[in-house]
Amino acid sequence: MSQRLRVMLETFQPGGIILFKRNLEDAEQIHALLSEAQKASAKPMFLCVDMEGGTVDRLREVIAPVPSVAQVATAASKKLFRKHGRLLGEEVRTLGFNTDFAPVLDLRKFFPNR
Secondary structure, eight states: OOHHHHHHHHHHOOSEEEEOGGGOOOHHHHHHHHHHHHHTOSSOOEEEEOOOBTTBOTTTTTSOOOOOHHHHHTTOOHHHHHHHHHHHHHHHHHHTOOEEOOOSOOGGGTOTTO
């Protein structure tokens, strides 16, 4: 973590941060960055990532590629949906994130022509 970022976190005390692919190098770096960011804040923060699988897979080079919700949907299996969600949750939690902006509903199912 840069000194500039540390000072910003200590000064502004945000409620959370989000990391994107450009912030992610490897598992150790991610875990250390999230830990240092939390230490800079007096209050617990949301440590966020947008990890959906498929094209929005921030961790494909860190852990392994994960299929998209649309790919999982082709199997029409609730069991696979649960496993997919659990896998995403376990991946992000293992790295130190406590919030994932993953989809909970695919609007294409309800609005296929949009």
